[in-house]
Every structure is written in structure tokens, then in C-alpha cells.
Amino acid sequence: MLKLSAKAFYEICEHAKRAYPEECCGIILLKDGMDIVRPCTNIQNKLHAQEPNLYSQTARVAYVMAPQEMFYIFKEAEENDMRIKAFYHSHPDHGAFFSEEDKNQAVPWDEPLHPNCVYIVISIYNNREVKDVRAYTWNHRKFVEIPIDKFSMNR
Ligand SMILES: [Zn+2]
Numbered sequence: 367m368l369k370l371s372a373k374a375f376y377e378i379c380e381h382a383k384r385a386y387p388e389e390c391c392g393i394i395l396l397k398d399g400m401d402i403v404r405p406c407t408n409i410q411n412k413l414h415a416q417e418p419n420l421y422s423q424t425a426r427v428a429y430v431m432a433p434q435e436m437f438y439i440f441k442e443a444e445e446n447d448m449r450i451k452a453f454y455h456s457h458p459d460h461g462a463f464f465s466e467e468d469k470n471q472a473v474p475w476d477e478p479l480h481p482n483c484v485y486i487v488i489s490i491y492n493n494r495e496v497k498d499v500r501a502y503t504w505n506h507r508k509f510v511e512i513p514i515d516k517f518s519m520n521r
Contacts, residue, residue: 368452368484368501368514370394374401375516379496381405382456382488388425389456390488393439396451404439407432408455428467429455452501454486462489462500464509478504484512 374394381390385408392405408429413421421430443450453472457463464487472478472485481504489498502509 368486368503368512370452370486370501370514370516371401372516372518374403375499375514377403377405378454378486378488379490379499381454382458382490382496383494385456385458386490386494387458387492389427389429389458391429391431391453391455393431393436393450394452394454394486395439395443395448397446397448401451402448404442406435406439426458427460450480450483452484452486453480454488456488456490458490459492460489462487462498464500464502464511468502469509472504472509485509486514 378392381392384390388411389408390405391408392403395402395404408425409432410421410423410425410428410430413430414424440450442448464485468485468487485502487500488496490496499514501512501514503512
């Protein structure tokens with residue numbers, strides 16, 4: 367079960383709406399029980415423009431987090447005793463499934479890069495309406511879906 371604050375849930379959905387029709391991506395940090403959303407720039411289109419052979423897909427269907435932004439988010443986490451809780455990205459006009467590409471990105475070799483992190487996928491359609499949000503985690507050598515429990519900070 368992924369416990370996610372209603373505020374963080376709202377923020378990642380808003381990010382997906384802003385980014386539509388491109389995929390959004392970002393990281394959720396955890397500090398003293400608080401979820402902190404850190405949106406990241408999706409540089410997929412930039413890479414696609416530079417090296418279309420290597421990066422054949424556009425940001426409509428893929429994402430690459432800006433490495434420098436990721437670096438600063440990880441640094442922030444380390445310096446402030448925060449945990450990397452989750453990675454999120456959106457699927458414009460597609461379901462909130464964990465695709466083969468998502469799996470390959472999370473597990474580039476045999477072991478996942480961040481085995482204790484949750485991956486959140488936001489399904490968003492052309493009216494910028496979030497249809498579905500699902501969470502996946504690494505368990506027994508594969509990714510399994512886990513339910514999301516939204517909680518209010520004031521509870
Ligand atoms: Zn995906």
C-alpha cells in the first residue's frame with residue numbers, strides 16, 4: 367500500500383495536466399511523514415531532436431528526467447535527511463499501466479535502481495482529465511501493483 371498525501375496526489379495530477387500532451391515526470395520525497403513533490407523537466411523531446419536515432423520516441427510517449435534536476439533533488443534529499451519515496455510520470459491518452467519501457471527504465475540490468483521506491487503512473491486524456499493513477503513496486507523479482515491510500519494531512 368502506498369500512503370500518499372492528498373496534497374501530493376493533487377500536485378502530481380496538476381503536473382500531468384500542465385505537461386499534457388507530453389509525459390510529465392518527477393520525484394516524491396518524504397520528510398518527517400510529509401510528501402514533497404519535486405517536478406522534473408522531461409527532456410525527451412530535446413534528446414529526440416538531437417539524436418532521433420537513439421531517442422526515436424517523443425515526449426508524447428516517453429520521458430527522460432533532466433539529469434541535473436535529478437541530481438539536485440537527490441542532493442536535497444541527502445542533505446535534508448529525506449527519503450526518495452516515489453517516482454511518477456504520466457501516460458497521455460493511455461492507461462496507467464507499467465509498460466515494458468517503464469520496467470526497463472526502472473530495472474536497466476538485473477536489479478532495480480531504486481528497489482524501495484514506488485513508481486506512480488498517471489493516466490490523463492485529451493480533456494486534461496486524470497482518468498487513473500496507479501502505483502507499482504518491486505516485489506519478488508517483478509513489479510506488482512499496490513493500492514494507493516490517499517490521506518489528508520489534517521487527519
Ligand atoms: Zn510509462
